Amino acid sequence: MADLNQYECIDPQVGGDLWRLDDPSTEPATAERLRLHCQFCAACRLILALDTEIKTGVRTGRVSIPHSTPHRPTGFLWLSGLGAAAMAAGLTTIAVLPPSASHTMMPTRAPIPTSTIERPVSNEVVPGDRPLVTWTPLPGARAYEVSIRSVEGDYSWQGQTEETKLKLSREAALPAHQRYRLAVTPIPAHLAPEGGLRSTFTTGTRFQAAMYRLTHGSRMALATGIAGCLALVTGLIGLVWVRQR
């Protein structure tokens, strides 16, 4: 469909070479042919006329050529930057804050114990074979007895500490990809809350641990990270689009 307003070039293969009229190295025959084309082509003739008009207008001060700085796609730059920052903030929060416990929704007669074991949280996947176990202090406790047993294998370890954290020694390293039961008993034992201090966890690769954190991390941090990722991708696509245009 022809544009109702705009002139069209009568022979675009010739009109496309109009720039050669400015080039002193253009062959005289070519230049002559282009001039002839312009006599009949209103579109190309208008381009040449505008060229002359600007020249005259600038000399006489009737028109001025605007001074402008190259356009920077500020909006897309901001979007990409904010997106990257939001994604980094979301991922950092997920990495730093402990993940939430994953509870099975099986009905149980006994009340769910209020666990005061901080890490590993219930059903957490921990990387490596020597996870750091931490729990909240119990008032009056002189020491704590920590026991770790594999659910299906024959691994079992027991030790004592006066602190509220414990890092397993190399000798007590846990076999990989197994599920364990963790129990912390205060000394004296009567200080233990109802149900005791118990947790279960699984040893896995760093990737499995990261995936667990992603799926069980703070919902807010996850949403921030996803929104940031989307903003970053949109911003980058926008920057590429602006550049190509």
Add this chain to the structure above:
Amino acid sequence: MNRPLSSQNSPEIVEALQMLQAGVPGTSDLLVELLREPLSNDVTRFLSPDHPDIEDVIQETLVATLNYLSRDVEFHGDLVRLAVTIARNRCRDLMRRNQRWAQIRIEPLADWLENPQKTILEDIEESERYSILQEALEKLSPECHKLLKFTYLEEMNTEDIRQSMGLQSRQGVYYRKAGCLRRLKKLFHNLMDKRSIHVTRGARSNRERGADRG
């Protein structure tokens, strides 16, 4: 610019063009016969079936096309497209002129049609022309501003412009400048048409107001 004859041309047109280049007498009549129908269809569609100037536009286009062919011995393009585009550009002139000068006929249409060397710039008053040109220049990209400034204002030579713009060759400077002027032409057209509509509407509302008072 040595190109093969466009494959868009029908065998009859190819034959007629070859006859024209060979100087066979009567070829012009044959070409007029071949071009008349597509021209008539397109001009009628572009203007309207009952427009009084259809025949004048077709005649003027046929004369211009034959004139072009007689002077451009190297023509290898699509002949129907060439003729139809000449006609459409004339129709655009006609429509713009009718819109702009609806009430006043400055010169008879036939005289005006016979003068195809004119540009639309000549139909606009100088002050308005520069005003539209300035507005169009403002809308160009910063790269075009830079190039036009180097060319017209600072009158730098091509090699200096090439270096300042970071272009590979001098031809690149000419090519970019032509691109900027092409964009300027488009902007100029749009702005001019907007103003025409504005002027026409303003004039119409003034006339209507006058009629109400009268």
